[in-house]
Each structure stands twice: as C-alpha cells, then as structure tokens.
Amino acid sequence: MRTRSVGVGVAALAALVLGSAHAADATTQPGKLYVSPLVIRDDAIKVRVRRLTWADDLRYVRGAEVRYEVVNRGTRRFSLNILGSRTGVLAPGRRTSILVAWTHRGKFVFRASPKGARLRVTVT
Numbered sequence: 001m002r003t004r005s006v007g008v009g010v011a012a013l014a015a016l017v018l019g020s021a022h023a024a025d026a027t028t029q030p031g032k033l034y035v036s037p038l039v040i041r042d043d044a045i046k047v048r049v050r051r052l053t054w055a056d057d058l059r060y061v062r063g064a065e066v067r068y069e070v071v072n073r074g075t076r077r078f079s080l081n082i083l084g085s086r087t088g089v090l091a092p093g094r095r096t097s098i099l100v101a102w103t104h105r106g107k108f109v110f111r112a113s114p115k116g117a118r119l120r121v122t123v124t
Contacts, residue, residue, distance in 0.1 A: 082110050
C-alpha cells in the first residue's frame, strides 16, 4: 500500500515538473537583435521593414530588441527619443544609432523634436 502511494506521488510530481517546464516555454524569450535603418525627414520618419519597404507605422512583438541606424535627411536639426533611447541633436546628414528594447505591450507615438514627424509603434 505504501509503495503504491509513493508511486502516485512521484507520478504527480513528474507531471507538475513537466507541465511547468512547458509553461515556461510560452513566455517571451530573449530574441535576436534586429538592425533597422531609420530616416528622419522634414515630413516623415521612416523605418525600413523589408528590403524595399519603408513604414512609419510599425508592429513588434513584446521583447523585440532593435538597433536603429538613424540618419537625418531633413533640412533642420532633429532629435528623437524612443523609450529613453535618445539620438541627441542630429544636424542634416548626420548619423547615429540607438538601441530600443520593446518590453511593454501597447500603442506608442514618438515625435522628432522640434515639431517633427511622427512614428507610430504597436507592441503585441
């Protein structure tokens, strides 16, 4: 009788451990680093999403890490702040890069300052 209850206890413990290991796979895993060119113009902010496709309305999964290679193609000085990652003030023709970790779900709107174009991001 005692060996039977020990066997049932071991089976229950194994099911619990295997079940929790599977649940851990469902969480957001650290992913790879994506590198995307980002161009600031006087009228728009565009990010290259595919080889020949540029967009100002982006979608990412939570946990995505993106290094933006930022270039100012406008005629004025601009700066951009995305979730605390700042470009600093970029003169026309200047470049820099910023690293952004998209860790929170939601809809975000960022604007180049002063009075620049918008970039919309949705994180799912």
